[in-house]
Amino acid sequence: MTVIVLSGPIGAGKSSLTGILSKYLGTKPFYESVDDNPVLPLFYADPKKYAFLLQVYFLNTRFHSIKAALTEGNNVLDRSIYEDALFFQMNADIGRATKEEVDTYYELLNNMMNELDRMPKKNPDLLVHINVSYDTMINRIQKRGRPYEQLSYDSTLEDYYKRLLRYYKPWYEKYDYSPKMEIDGDKYDFMSSEEDREIVLDQIVDKLKEVGKLPLDWDKSTDIQIEA
Numbered sequence: 001m002t003v004i005v006l007s008g009p010i011g012a013g014k015s016s017l018t019g020i021l022s023k024y025l026g027t028k029p030f031y032e033s034v035d036d037n038p039v040l041p042l043f044y045a046d047p048k049k050y051a052f053l054l055q056v057y058f059l060n061t062r063f064h065s066i067k068a069a070l071t072e073g074n075n076v077l078d079r080s081i082y083e084d085a086l087f088f089q090m091n092a093d094i095g096r097a098t099k100e101e102v103d104t105y106y107e108l109l110n111n112m113m114n115e116l117d118r119m120p121k122k123n124p125d126l127l128v129h130i131n132v133s134y135d136t137m138i139n140r141i142q143k144r145g146r147p148y149e150q151l152s153y154d155s156t157l158e159d160y161y162k163r164l165l166r167y168y169k170p171w172y173e174k175y176d177y178s179p180k181m182e183i184d185g186d187k188y189d190f191m192s193s194e195e196d197r198e199i200v201l202d203q204i205v206d207k208l209k210e211v212g213k214l215p216l217d218w219d220k221s222t223d224i225q226i227e228a
C-alpha cells in the first residue's frame with residue numbers, strides 16, 4: 001500500500017497532477033471538495049465571516065478522505081491535512097478568526113491528528129510539493145476560471161495570494177511527516193507537454209523507488225491522455 005499526497009498553493013496543479021499520477025500508477029485519486037463545496041463561495045464573498053466555517057468544512061472532508069485513503073489500496077490525495085493549519089493560521093493572522101475560533105480549531109485539529117495516529121497507517125509515504133511563482137499561480141487561477149478566485153473579484157486577493165506563497169516556504173521546509181520532494185511547477189507544463197509530463201513522472205517514480213514505496217502491483221501505462 002502506497003499513499004502519496006500532493007501539496008502546494010492555490011492553482012499549483014495538485015488536482016491535475018493527482019489525476020495524472022493516479023492514472024500512471026494505477027491508483028485511486030482523492031480530490032479536495034471544491035466544486036461541491038457550499039462554503040467556498042461564501043468565504044470568498046465574506047472571508048471574515050466564513051473563514052472558521054470553511055476551515056471546519058475542509059478539515060471534515062479531508063478527514064473522511066484520509067480515513068478512506070489510509071485504510072485501503074494505493075492512493076493519491078490532492079492536498080494534505082498538514083496544510084490546513086497553514087491556511088487557517090494565515091487567515092487568523094490577518095484578523096479573520098477570533099481567539100475562540102483559533103483555540104477551538106487547534107483543539108479540533110489535534111483531536112483529529114490523534115485519531116490518525118491510532119490508524120494502522122499514520123502518515124503518507126511521500127509528499128509531492130508543487131512549487132510555483134506568483135505569476136504562474138495567477139495565470140493558472142485565471143486559466144481555471146473560478147470567478148471568486150480572480151483578482152478582479154476582490155482587490156485584497158493579490159495580497160492574500162502573495163502571503164500564501166510566503167507561508168508555504170517555511171511550511172515545506174519544516175514538513176517531516178514523510179519523505180518529501182519538490183516539483184518545479186513553473187518549469188514543467190505537465191498538462192500540455194508530454195515530454196514535461198514524463199520528466200515529472202520519472203522524478204516521482206525515482207523518489208518512490210528511493211524510499212522503497214513504488215507500488216508492487218504497479219502496472220506502468222505508457223500513454224496518459226489528458227482530457228481538454
Ligand SMILES: Nc1ncnc2c1ncn2[C@@H]1O[C@H](COP(=O)(O)OP(=O)(O)OP(=O)(O)O)[C@@H](O)[C@H]1O
Pocket residue numbers: 008009010011012013014015016017032034078140141143144185188189190191192
Ligand atoms: N504544470 C502545469 N502546466 C500548465 N498548466 C497547469 C499545470 N498545472 C496545472 N495547470 C492548469 O492550472 C489550472 C489549475 O490547476 P489545478 O486545478 O490542478 O490546481 P490545484 O493546485 O489543484 O488548485 P487548488 O489549490 O485551487 O485546488 C488548471 O487549469 C490546470 O489545467
Ligand SMILES: Nc1nc(=O)c2ncn([C@H]3C[C@H](O)[C@@H](CO)O3)c2[nH]1
Pocket residue numbers: 010032034040051054055058083084087088091149
Ligand atoms: N481558507 C482556506 N482554508 C483551507 O484549508 C483551504 N483549502 C483549500 N482552500 C481553498 C483554496 C482554493 O480557493 C480552493 C481549492 O483549493 O479552496 C482553502 N481555503
